[in-house]
Amino acid sequence: MNLGELIYERLPSWLVERIITIGDAVEDKGWRVFVVGGFVRDLLLGRRNFELDVMVEGEGIYLAKVLSRLFGAKMISHEQFMTAVLYMPDGTRIDIATCRKERYKHPAALPEVEPATAEEDLYRRDFSINAMAIDISKERFGELLDVCGGLPDLESGLIRVLHERSFIDDPTRVFRAVRFEKRFSFSIESNTMRLLKEAIECGMLSLLTPDRIKHEWIRICSEENPQPHILRMEELDMLRWIDSSLSFRSQEQRLALSSIVSVEERLAGSNVSYERWLLYLMPLLDGATNEDIERLCRRYSISSRHLQAFLQLSLLDDVLERTRAKLSPSSLKRLLDRFNTEALIYALAKAISFGESHEMAKEQLLAYLEKYRHERPDISGSDIIGAGIPAGPWIGTALDEALKVKLDEGADRQRQLEVALKTARKALAMMEHGSQRRDTCSWEG
Numbered sequence: 242m243n244l245g246e247l248i249y250e251r252l253p254s255w256l257v258e259r260i261i262t263i264g265d266a267v268e269d270k271g272w273r274v275f276v277v278g279g280f281v282r283d284l285l286l287g288r289r290n291f292e293l294d295v296m297v298e299g300e301g302i303y304l305a306k307v308l309s310r311l312f313g314a315k316m317i318s319h320e321q322f323m324t325a326v327l328y329m330p331d332g333t334r335i336d337i338a339t340c341r342k343e344r345y346k347h348p349a350a351l352p353e354v355e356p357a358t359a360e361e362d363l364y365r366r367d368f369s370i371n372a373m374a375i376d377i378s379k380e381r382f383g384e385l386l387d388v389c390g391g392l393p394d395l396e397s398g399l400i401r402v403l404h405e406r407s408f409i410d411d412p413t414r415v416f417r418a419v420r421f422e423k424r425f426s427f428s429i430e431s432n433t434m435r436l437l438k439e440a441i442e443c444g445m446l447s448l449l450t451p452d453r454i455k456h457e458w459i460r461i462c463s464e465e466n467p468q469p470h471i472l473r474m475e476e477l478d479m480l481r482w483i484d485s486s487l488s489f490r491s492q493e494q495r496l497a498l499s500s501i502v503s504v505e506e507r508l509a510g511s512n513v514s515y516e517r518w519l520l521y522l523m524p525l526l527d528g529a530t531n532e533d534i535e536r537l538c539r540r541y542s543i544s545s546r547h548l549q550a551f552l553q554l555s556l557l558d559d560v561l562e563r564t565r566a567k568l569s570p571s572s573l574k575r576l577l578d579r580f581n582t583e584a585l586i587y588a589l590a591k592a593i594s595f596g597e598s599h600e601m602a603k604e605q606l607l608a609y610l611e612k613y614r615h616e617r618p619d620i621s622g623s624d625i626i627g628a629g630i631p632a633g634p635w636i637g638t639a640l641d642e643a644l645k646v647k648l649d650e651g652a653d654r655q656r657q658l659e660v661a662l663k664t665a666r667k668a669l670a671m672m673e674h675g676s677q678r679r680d681t682c683s684w685e686g
């Protein structure tokens with residue numbers, strides 16, 4: 242089958258030109274050059290994917306060097322894996338590899354690789370839909386190489402492994418199977434499903450290093466909507482292998498998970514930034530003990546800032562209760578300022594899942610995240626010092642008061658300064674009064 246026409250039809254002209262340049266770059270060597278993997282799958286599915294995955298029956302790193310000169314791209318190579326990455330001036334990347342076969346010394350080990358034919362390279366891949374290549378060498382431009390039956394599986398919407406040991410050799414494929422199944426609304430083919438379940442039951446996921454599991458979790462959380470992926474992982478009993486603390490302890494957490502995506506959509510145009518992999522762990526850790534949370538964070542080398550976010554989970558019900566009543570903007574800010582953004586987004590998802598009873602909480606959490614979180618007084622400490630107040634702890638109190646009148650009364654800069662100066666003077670006077678009293682007392686004593 243020749244997909245040359247499809248390449249011209251579906252891809253932008255700059256990408257077609259790039260593919261032709263790559264295919265021609267080592268013509269003098271006579272090596273077969275292919276685009277392969279997810280790029281071919283997405284081209285056939287009509288899904289946008291501009292990241293080329295290239296394999297060559299020759300020397301991948303040599304091809305990468307030639308292309309890096311031609312494209313003016315930055316190159317990073319990994320000699321032991323016979324791979325290289327080109328970072329293109331337009332921000333896209335090209336992965337280049339020597340066609341290779343792999344040997345796994347033991348389950349879940351990183352593979353040892355040796356050069357091989359294109360056909361052999363396809364057999365080492367995860368699923369048939371990811372094991373197709375298109376020849377882009379001048380002579381055979383557009384020819385599909387599909388030795389594993391990827392095309393019929395793609396047409397029937399099936400995720401199929403290429404051999405019985407696939408999940409044992411590399412248990413990350415269990416995560417990948419779920420990811421592709423849910424992303425494309427495909428099914429895991431029945432024998433593949435049997436092997437996948439066996440691998441999970443035998444504890445193969447526990448053989449993966451925390452780093453590799455974390456990487457897979459981050460990739461799942463980069464999907465458009467991670468919710469069905471997470472529910473599927475629960476159904477397949479995968480979560481406890483990531484960590485025993487991860488589970489849905491109640492229906493409430495499940496409902497909160499399903500509200501996260503709508504919160505994300507709502508926040509999409511705003512300047513609220515957060516880490517998705519952290520946010521999507523929240524419903525699974527809600528209700529876990531602090532000891533469990535600390536253990537999980539140690540296991541996955543999660544930073545202390547992120548640990549704090551998880552520990553805040555136990556305080557969120559109190560936040561939701563308090564924000565059900567209307568608070569002044571400054572009280573709202575005082576209440577929420579110490580919380581991590583991901584924890585507050587999760588609180589918002591919970592508020593939404595609770596429905597009408599938490600309408601006010603929802604509005605206030607949103608207002609805080611989108612607006613109040615970033616508010617600062619329009620004056621600074623140096624404005625106060627410039628007006629004759631000596632530096633000291635009263636400056637902070639004065640700025641707090643300035644912010645309070647700004648938020649609650651809409652005070653302008655002039656008024657904020659007046660309030661700040663008044664507060665600072667009062668604090669100073671009280672302090673002086675206090676020290677005079679202390680002097681008098683000590684004289685009397």
Ligand code: ATP
Pocket residue numbers: 277278279280294365366367368371372411413414
């Ligand atoms: P995505 O669209 O999520 O980026 P992708 O299929 O392009 O999916 P990559 O992780 O970039 O995924 O991998 C590129 C290709 O490398 C895959 O299409 C597949 O052929 C192969 N591959 C990746 N990971 C594995 C694995 N664990 N085992 C076997 N082959 C793999």
